[in-house]
Structures are given as C-alpha cells and as structure tokens.
Amino acid sequence: METQVAPVEFVAPRIVESFEDALIRFLRNMEEYRRARYAKEFPGSLETWAKNEWQLAQMKGGKRFIRIATGGPNHTGSVFCFVEVATGKIFKAASYKAPAKHARGTIYASAFKEYGCGEHGANYIVR
Secondary structure: OOOOOOOOOOOOOOOOOOOOHHHHHHHHHHHHHHHHHHHHHOOOOOHHHHHHHOOOEEEOOOOOEEEEEEEEEEEEOEEEEEEEEOEEEEEEEOOOEEEEEEEEEEOOOOOOHHEOOOOEEEEEOOO
16 A cells, blocks of 8 residues: 655745744644655655654753654654754754754745755754
8 A cells, every 4th residue: 555645845934933933834844844755765654653653742942952852652762953942043963962063954944955954853064
C-alpha cells in the first residue's frame, strides 16, 4: 500500500507577526517538510510515526533559548534546534542543553530555505 503525500506548501508569514505565531508557523512548516521527506524516502514510516506520536512537540523554555526536540511520549528524542526568544534566530544544538555559537536562520523567514533547517535539525555552516 503506497501512501500519498501532498506536496509541502510553505505557509507565508503575515506582515507583523508575534514570536508565538512565528514559532508555531515554523514548527508546522518543519513538521510538514519532515513528514513529506520521510514519506518519500522511507515509505511506510508514517504509520510508525503516528503510532509512536513522533513529532517536534517537545519544547523547553529558558530565559534566553527555547529547546525544540523530536520525540514522543515514551522517548526523550534529540534536540532539533534552539530558538532565541529575543530575536527568533535558529541555532544548531552543540549539546542537549546548549546551542552552537552562530545562528542558522530565523523563525520569521519568508522562504523555507531561510529557516536554515533540514529534516534532522539546524544545518551546518558551510564555508
């Protein structure tokens, strides 16, 4: 049985957007991208994902950063990225509790590739 997945459609930002709205839009866009990518590369994986409730749902906020992790109710998962509260910049994880030094993108992006993330988390900086 082949799973049909609709193409990923980027949800564009509004002109003035609050941090919370931008963060929700970022998470929704990344989740749709990840689901479409996994459906294409690993047919049948979405059933396992749905059964384990595997998603970008685990968020833990600090004073400066919000940690976004993958996982489900029975698995802590791994860090997807960190989002700076003051600016909305996206950082790659240096460890489970700390972001890397340089920003990879922003949650206020007007195009998908400006997020600076792939299906596994924030991208490496290419020099």
